[in-house]
Amino acid sequence: MAETRQPALAISLARVGRGFVALLEEFGYYLALVVESFFWIVLGPSRRQPVRLSAAVQQMVEIGINGLPIVFVLSFAIGVMLAIQGIHTLKQFGAETQVVLGIALSVTREFGPLITGILIAGRSGSALAARIGTMVVNQEIDALRVMGINPVRYLVSPVLIAMLVMVPLVTLFSDFAALLGGAVFCNIELGLSYAAYWDQSTGFMTTDDVLQGLAKSVVFGVIIALVGVTNGFAVSGGAEGVGKSTTRAVVLAISYIVLADMAFTYFLNR
């Protein structure tokens, strides 16, 4: 090969270049997938090829309802953790009653959406990649295509609808669970009544704080759907391939969620 004679720098530059192109390609693919999914959601019915609402509902149950217990437990724990940290820090200034404000803002703007996004990525993103990957391996996707059933309409659009609805709803649920966790700890540690905690929280928070978190969660939902589906469709090489893609889907989705969160927080707090 000619490449073996090139200097090491050129080779690594070429590798970086190829990696960058691959990344661009992947993002281009995500974009095309979103556009096509929405195309079917909006125009499918008039072309007599509607998106299956029953499939979307089934996905919503899977994504949202079945994950609620674990979301509750972890969000509650985060609320408690924030309260412990907050009280500990604020005590040094004799301002521990301010902890309620800290919890309220951290939870609604950051932790609620983030923990929800990560949990749903872990539960549903991986399940999605595995389900679609198995369908690829079993030629079920080919079968859909030769039956004239568009796989994006049939499989991706319902998932996207479900994510767009459920991730924000679960985020709201997570917000409440975390606030409850904070309230329980403050009640024990500071003797703050639940009514007072609730009044203070809602007094400090604006609708914007909650909406900011929910806007993030919508983006997280889209990320989970796209990354899960894309890695599923990209499966090759049998059952082993499904396993690899499933892992990749979870790691990528969580990475993109954290990076998107950072970007969001940066731009929204300028």
Add this chain to the structure above:
Amino acid sequence: MSSGAAIEVDELVTHYGSRRILDRVDLRVEPGEIMVIMGGSGSGKSTLLRHLLGLQRPTSGSIRLLGMDITASSPAELQALRRNMGVSFQGGALLSSMTVAENVMLPLREHTALDEQTMQIVARMKLEVVNLGGFGELKPAQLSGGMIKRAALARAIVMDPKLLFFDEPSAGLDPVVAADLDELIIKLRDTMQMTIVVVTHELDSAFKIADRITVLDHGRILLTGSVDEVRSSRIQRVQDLLNRRPREEEIDPDDYLRRLTGG
């Protein structure tokens, strides 16, 4: 051009990456005939089938199905054509989340305005055709290999397609079950006048069902002819395949050396 052939492939060339898989393949299938595409493993049978099904785009050449060139057609045209095509994939490719009956009904649900009860009746009828009456409520995972293939066949014929494709119908089945499936394929041609393309490497099955056979080897067509013509062919590679003789690789010394030294 439109000379009445059900399938007409012209000078088809395809690549995976830079590797040429099919090399100027020509193929003509007449309405109502069973054409068997035969060849050793890796000869390009599945690749040819995927192109016939419009699942992959060729490098060059044309593929006419029922008179329409699918390499140049719009998605809507292809969509319309697909209602006239049925496929039975090697592993069945039934949707594992649905029952057998729901699988069979799927094309009806997506492409027709039939009411639920009518669809169920049609699905039951098709399941009877493939001798699976009464198995509709089972999930694919509960079926044996032979039953899965027959259920996939029921789904493939539910829209009464003009073209029917099989990928390795007898692969992985015991001889008796495989023979049943062969009978079924012949019955479909006789009773429903379907044009059928079967991809297989099983000689017995090929000779039993074929009206004509195309022999594919390393991406090229060696020969197309009747069963007798193929049997009596004097082409060495065809005889090797028929007698299951391994291919004798001609080794180019330079090439061999280059491979060894990794240069």
